[in-house]
Amino acid sequence: MSAPGATRAPVTREVTLHVDWTACDGRGLCTELLPELLVRDEWGYPRSRDGSREPVVPRGLRRAADDAVAACPLLALRLRGA
Amino acid sequence: MTLTEPAPGQAFGRLAPPTPRTSGSRLLGAGAPDLAGHLRRNGPLPRLPRPQALELLLRDAGLLGHGGAAFPAWRKLAAVHPGRRRAVVVANAAEGEPASRKDRTLLATAPHLVLDGLALVAAATRAGDAYLYVTADALPAATRAVQERVRAHRDDVPVTVVEAPDLFVAGEESAVVSRLSGGPALPRDKFTMTVESGVNGRPTVVHNVETLAHIALVARHGSRWFREAGTEDDPGTFLATVSGAVAAPGVHEAPYGVTLGELVARAGGPSTPLQAVLVGGYHGAWLAWPGAADVPVTRAGLRPYGAAPGAGVVVTLAAGACGLHATSRLVDYLAGQSAAQCGPCMFGLPRMAAVLRALALAPHARVPGTTAAEVERLAGVVDGRGACKHPDGTVRLVRSAMSAFRADVQAHLAGRCLHEYAGWGAR
Numbered sequence: 001m002s003a004p005g006a007t008r009a010p011v012t013r014e015v016t017l018h019v020d021w022t023a024c025d026g027r028g029l030c031t032e033l034l035p036e037l038l039v040r041d042e043w044g045y046p047r048s049r050d051g052s053r054e055p056v057v058p059r060g061l062r063r064a065a066d067d068a069v070a071a072c073p074l075l076a077l078r079l080r081g082a
Numbered sequence: 083m084t085l086t087e088p089a090p091g092q093a094f095g096r097l098a099p100p101t102p103r104t105s106g107s108r109l110l111g112a113g114a115p116d117l118a119g120h121l122r123r124n125g126p127l128p129r130l131p132r133p134q135a136l137e138l139l140l141r142d143a144g145l146l147g148h149g150g151a152a153f154p155a156w157r158k159l160a161a162v163h164p165g166r167r168r169a170v171v172v173a174n175a176a177e178g179e180p181a182s183r184k185d186r187t188l189l190a191t192a193p194h195l196v197l198d199g200l201a202l203v204a205a206a207t208r209a210g211d212a213y214l215y216v217t218a219d220a221l222p223a224a225t226r227a228v229q230e231r232v233r234a235h236r237d238d239v240p241v242t243v244v245e246a247p248d249l250f251v252a253g254e255e256s257a258v259v260s261r262l263s264g265g266p267a268l269p270r271d272k273f274t275m276t277v278e279s280g281v282n283g284r285p286t287v288v289h290n291v292e293t294l295a296h297i298a299l300v301a302r303h304g305s306r307w308f309r310e311a312g313t314e315d316d317p318g319t320f321l322a323t324v325s326g327a328v329a330a331p332g333v334h335e336a337p338y339g340v341t342l343g344e345l346v347a348r349a350g351g352p353s354t355p356l357q358a359v360l361v362g363g364y365h366g367a368w369l370a371w372p373g374a375a376d377v378p379v380t381r382a383g384l385r386p387y388g389a390a391p392g393a394g395v396v397v398t399l400a401a402g403a404c405g406l407h408a409t410s411r412l413v414d415y416l417a418g419q420s421a422a423q424c425g426p427c428m429f430g431l432p433r434m435a436a437v438l439r440a441l442a443l444a445p446h447a448r449v450p451g452t453t454a455a456e457v458e459r460l461a462g463v464v465d466g467r468g469a470c471k472h473p474d475g476t477v478r479l480v481r482s483a484m485s486a487f488r489a490d491v492q493a494h495l496a497g498r499c500l501h502e503y504a505g506w507g508a509r
Contacts, residue, residue: 008500012266018273019271020271020469021271021423021424021426021427021467021468021469022269022423022424023271023272024425025425026425039332039508041425041426041430041463042463043099043425043426043429043430044425045426045467047463048465051466052466053466053467054238071108078273
């Protein structure tokens with residue numbers, strides 16, 4: 001039989017920042033609270049500095065990431081693996 | 083077996099005609115005009131001993147998905163875990179790719195193979211509901227086939243036929259789920275996998291109709307039979323839609339491992355000398371001709387060219403046509419097909435289309451800021467930033483064009499075009 005969770009995302013202790021792009025409106029609060037991880041593109045939308053789809057949130061930025069999730073006016077952010 | 087009358091207004095005439103039976107035409111050769119004919123031609127559908135049996139059979143067969151992603155078919159079944167909510171299974175024939183006709187052709191030719199496959203997956207996942215998601219032109223054939231089976235009490239899980247809108251993104255997995263959940267056929271945010279939470283929050287398995295047709299044959303003939311065609315890593319046959327500058331454009335079935343040259347030959351050969359082929363449809367990649375003629379249609383064979391077999395779409399470009407111009411028109415289309423939900427796609431694709439259009443028209447009109455570097459910069463901005471892969475696929479097309487047609491880029495920036503005419507050059 002297949003191993004349970006064989007097709008799930010790999011189990012990892014890393015916390016990543018997930019953007020719901022269908023909700024994001026480019027307001028930019030997250031980029032102000034997490035400047036180490038995010039910049040704004042020319043239309044105002046958050047872009048990860050390392051080019052990843054879901055940037056890893058290092059332990060030291062966890063608090064700021066929680067703030068960003070809470071502050072987003074469109075509720076477009078979630079932490080994965082938290 | 084009851085005989086059925088054709089449904090009124092049946093649109094067979096508007097569908098791509100099926101190819102005549104040739105050797106190795108497993109799918110296209112298994113067609114029949116009705117349920118009785120289907121059972122006579124293909125034999126009865128076996129009942130598998132346990133739900134896990136199908137998963138094991140498909141894993142042995144190595145069947146890959148035929149909707150574009152080539153995800154191993156068995157894995158979706160394995161990922162559905164019994165729980166409180168009954169699963170949903172979906173046969174996806176939305177075929178949003180304009181250069182693809184295979185799903186419509188399959189539904190017109192062998193709809194009962196598709197529905198057999200759907201029934202097998204429904205049984206294996208203990209699903210409570212099944213859907214057949216089709217474009218408007220395939221509705222009559224789909225509805226007729228489902229009704230035949232209802233009258234014959236064939237399927238334990240009821241199949242609901244739902245119309246897919248004529249949008250490029252309508253067949254994207256989360257767009258399918260959205261539509262079947264009562265919303266628009268637009269992609270959704272994917273925090274949770276569809277197999278865990280899909281239609282109305284229920285575990286959902288979405289398979290392309292061609293994948294389901296292969297499943298129906300594997301269940302009858304076994305995994306060893308399935309592996310008699312194709313290659314070790316890419317077993318079986320696939321439906322290819324070949325178009326552009328070929329003598330017999332249309333849907334042709336071939337084993338994986340066939341070369342692009344052989345595929346073009348099956349489509350009647352070039353109607354005029356070719357310059358390049360677009361493999362994988364509008365989200366695919368350009369390969370220069372005649373070099374591409376020897377490239378086998380497998381994942382490993384196409385990977386070095388930034389391409390993949392995908393949903394079997396091959397569009398040929400005539401030697402006299404300008405590849406930049408052809409690509410520019412594709413990107414205009416893709417930008418217009420953005421669901422307009424995600425900023426980078428909604429704003430970035432039209433911007434990329436504008437720069438590419440200026441580049442394509444450059445011999446006649448110099449637009450400031452039109453550089454290859456600007457095209458690449460925009461590609462980098464939109465790639466990977468959206469709820470679905472629409473921006474990613476568009477970027478792939480654009481990057482492959484800038485590479486395959488680099489001589490044209492240089493010529494256009496210098497104020498001239500290397501080719502006689504714009505467009506695809508198809509006769």
